[in-house]
Amino acid sequence: MERRFTAEIDPSMAGEKATLVGWVHEIRDLGGITFLILRDREGFAQVTLPKKRVEAELLGIVKHISRESVIRVTGTIKEDERAPGGYEILPHEIRVLSYADSPLPLDPTGKVKAELDTRLDSRFMDLRRPEVLAIFKIRSYVLDTIRNFFKEHGFIEINTPKIVATATEGGTALFPITYFNREAFLSQSPQLFKQIMMSAGFDRVWEIAPIFRAEEHDTTRHLNEATSIDIEASFMDYEDVMRILEDLIARVYESVKRECEKELSDLDIRIEVPDTPFRRITYTEAIDLLKSTDNPEFSELVWGDDLSASCEHELGRLIGEHYFITDWPTDSKPYYTQPAENPEISLSFDLMHPRMELASGSERIHDLDLLISRIDAMGLNPDSFEFYLRAFKFGIPPHSGWGLGLERLLMTMLGLENIREAVLFPRDMRRLSP
Amino acid sequence: MERRFTAEIDPSMAGEKATLVGWVHEIRDLGGITFLILRDREGFAQVTLPKKRVEAELLGIVKHISRESVIRVTGTIKEDERAPGGYEILPHEIRVLSYADSPLPLDPTGKVKAELDTRLDSRFMDLRRPEVLAIFKIRSYVLDTIRNFFKEHGFIEINTPKIVATATEGGTALFPITYFNREAFLSQSPQLFKQIMMSAGFDRVWEIAPIFRAEEHDTTRHLNEATSIDIEASFMDYEDVMRILEDLIARVYESVKRECEKELSDLDIRIEVPDTPFRRITYTEAIDLLKSTDNPEFSELVWGDDLSASCEHELGRLIGEHYFITDWPTDSKPYYTQPAENPEISLSFDLMHPRMELASGSERIHDLDLLISRIDAMGLNPDSFEFYLRAFKFGIPPHSGWGLGLERLLMTMLGLENIREAVLFPRDMRRLSP
DSSP states (O other): OOBOOGGGOOGGGTTOEEEEEEEEEEEEEOSSEEEEEEEETTEEEEEEEEGGGSOHHHHHHHHTOOTTOEEEEEEEEEEOTTSGGGEEEEEEEEEEEEOBOSSOSSOTTSOSOOOHHHHHHTHHHHTTSHHHHHHHHHHHHHHHHHHHHHHHTTOEEOOOOSEESSOSSSOSOOOEEEETTEEEEEOSOSHHHHHHHHHTTOOEEEEEEEEEOOOOOOSTTOOSEEEEEEEEEETOOHHHHHHHHHHHHHHHHHHHHHHOHHHHHHHTOOOOOOOSSOEEEEHHHHHHHHHTSSOGGGTTOOTTOOOOHHHHHHHHHHHOSOEEEESOBGGGSOTTBOBOSSTTBBSEEEEEETTEEEEEEEEBOOOHHHHHHHHHHTTOOGGGGHHHHGGGSBOOOOEEEEEEEHHHHHHHHHTOSSGGGGSSSOOOSSOOOO | OOBOOGGGOOGGGTTOEEEEEEEEEEEEEOSSEEEEEEEETTEEEEEEEEGGGSOHHHHHHHHHOOTTOEEEEEEEEEEOTTSGGGEEEEEEEEEEEEOBOSSOSSOTTSOSOOOHHHHHHTHHHHTTSHHHHHHHHHHHHHHHHHHHHHHHTTOEEOOOOSEESSOSSSOSOOOEEEETTEEEEEOSOSHHHHHHHHHTTOOEEEEEEEEEOOOOOOSTTOOSEEEEEEEEEETOOHHHHHHHHHHHHHHHHHHHHHHOHHHHHHHTOOOOOOOSSOEEEEHHHHHHHHHTSSOGGGTTOOTTOOOOHHHHHHHHHHHOSOEEEESOBGGGSOTTBOBOSSTTBBSEEEEEETTEEEEEEEEBOOOHHHHHHHHHHTTOOGGGGHHHHGGGSBOOOOEEEEEEEHHHHHHHHHTOSSGGGGSSSOOOSSOOOO
C-alpha cells in the first residue's frame, strides 16, 4: 500500500486505510491504552492502541520499540479532534524498519537544550527537530523563489569553475589545492567569470554556488564555505542592479511569509516584508551620521576608513531596516569597481541589514586600460589576470552586478543567532566534520 | 530609452522607435547603402544606412567601427522581409560602447573552423557564436526543468559541503586541500551526506552541485570538475528511483524539444524523446549478450568483470536507445550498495545512453552491521567513516538514490563530440584556465 505523509491525511478520510512511515517520536502507555506519536517530514500522527481491541502482537511490538526507531504503520483512519491533524490511526500492522539505539545523542523533541556545537556533532539527529527542519525547508523554498525571480527577469544560469588558477581579488584568503602537481585554488567568488560572460554576450547571468574563503574569522556570521548568489548584467548601471536586488529581497520575504506559514510557526517567528525602495545613504553620509552620534568610538572616524562591525551595528540601530551604503571610496573596493567622475569615489554599494552586510555590488570597469591601471594601483600583477583581461579587448558592454550571501539572508530573515544554523554541515576553522 | 532585445521587435512595430545594444556582427558597405548586422543574445537585427538619407556623422562612425565592437543604436523600425526578424532599423543615433581590437582571436561567425582547444582558450569569443550559446541556453533550461521535476515529486533541495575530511568511496581520486593546516579534500560526491539526510528525516532530497575527481583520464567524456545531479529517497527501492530517473530523462528531452526550438535549430539538430520505461537488462544478461556476438574481444568475458568502454559501445550498438543495466556484482559496486538475497548480486543499476553511462544508483544498505562489514570487505577503515556510520545507529529508513552527470546528459542529448563543449570553462588534467 502506497505510503502517505501525515499531513496528507485529514479527518474527512475516516474509515479509509492508510500507511504511514516515520520515526517513533513518543510512546505513552496509559495502561488501558497506548499512544504512539509517529513523526515524518510533514508532521505528526497519533497511532492509538486500546489494549482490549488491538492484537497482542502489535502491543508486543510497541512495548519493545525504542524512541526514534523507524516504523511502518498500516491502519484505519479515525477522526479524533485532540490528535495532531484531527485524526488517529487504529493500526492493523506495525513493522519496525530500523531500531534506534539508546541513549540518543540529542533530544529530538528539543525539550533538553543543547549547545550548537553538540547539535552540529549529531546533525542527523538535530535536523529531526521540526524547528531545525523548518530552516532548511525555507532555505529550499528561498532558492526556488530566487531562481524563478531571475528567470522572470531574463537571466541565464551559468556554472563557473570552482577550481581556479588565480585569486579573484589577489587576496591571501585562498585555500590551495594540489591539482595534478600544479598549484590551484578554490574559487572565492565567480566575479571574474561572470564578467567574462558579459564579453561572451550572455547579457544577464546568475549563479548560485559555493564559495570558499580561507579567512581566519571565528564569529557567528562567517563561514569558510558559503553559498553565494551572484548576478552580472550588461548595459545596466549600479542603480539598475540595486533595484533588482531590493526587489529580490522583498520578493523572498513576501513569498516566505505567504508560503511557509507552517515553517515560520515551527520556528515561532513572524517576518515583516521590507518596503522598497530601500533607503540609500552614501558612504560619506554614513561617516557623518556616525560622527554625529555621541559615541566617542566614532568621533575619530575619517573619510576613507573601513566601516567596522561596530559602525555597522550603530548604523543598523539608527536606520532600523534594510538600506544601501553607496559610493564607497574607490580604494576600499576591488580593482574592477568603476570609479565615478570624481575618481576617489566608486559606483558601488553594500546592501545592509541592521544586523550585518548582506550583499556587495557595483558598476564594473569595462575599459581595459583603466582596469589594468586599477590592478596595478592595488599592487597586483596584471599578468596573473591575462585570461580575464583578454575578454575586455574585443568588445565588452558596460555592466554591473552583485553577490549576495544566502546564509546571511536566511540568518537575518529568520532571526538566527549563528550563521551555522543556516547550513546543514557548516565548515569553519574548527569544523570539518560531519 | 529602454533597450530591447532584437527578438522583442517585429515588423508590426514599424514606425516605432527602438534602442538595441549588441555586437557588430558584420558590416557590408555596398556603396550607396551600408548594412550593419547587430547581434545580441536573442538574435540579429539589420541596421540600414542609405548613404543619401543618413547623417554623415553616422556613416563616419560605421566606417571606423571594428567587427565585434559593442554599440548602442536608436532608430526607427521598418518592415523588411529580407532582414532577420523581418525588420530593419533606420538609425538616428549610433554610439560605440566598446571597441574591439583586431585581429580577432577567433571567427565569431564560425565560418573559419577552430580546434576545441583554441576555442576554449578564447572562450569569451567562442561563446558569442549562436550554436555555442545555444548549448548553454539549453543547459540553463535543462537545470530549470530538472528542479521543477524534483519539486513536483516532493523533493527538498539540500546543499552539502564540498570541503570534506574523508573520501566518499575511499578511492584515491581526490584533490587534497590545505585547510587551516589540516588535510582535507574536495568532495567527489554528496553520497554520504545525502544518506545522512535520510537519517535526518528529510525523506526525499536533491542536490545539483560541482563534484571533483582527480582521475587521470584524458578522454572526450571525462571532466575533473563536473556537475552532478543527485537524489536520495527514503522508503523507496531501486525500482522506484529508476522510474524517477527515466521519467526525468524523458521530461528533459520532451521539454527541450518543445521549448528550445530556436536553440536546436541553431545547433542544427533534432532530438527524439525516448520512450519509457527504458529497457532493463541485468548485468548477467549484458555479459551473455556480449559473449553471444562474434566479436572475439568479448569471448573471454567472465561474470564479475568490469564492462569496459568497448563493452558499453557494443551494448549501445545492440540496444540503440537508453537502457538500464541492473543487478551488478556486489563487489563491483561501492560499499553502501544493498546486496540482493543472493549476496553476490546487488540492487544496483547504471543508466546507459548508447554512447556512454549517464547515471549510477542503487538501493542502499541501512543496516549498520552489514554496512560496517561491507566497508571492511572493501579494505577500508570504518573508523574514517564514523561521522557517517553514526547516522545509521538511531533509526534510518531504507532508502535508494542515484547520481546523474549533467554534462553527459547534455552531451548525449545534443550529440556533442566532446564533454568539454557542455561546460563554460572546463577543467581537465591540462586545463586550469580560463
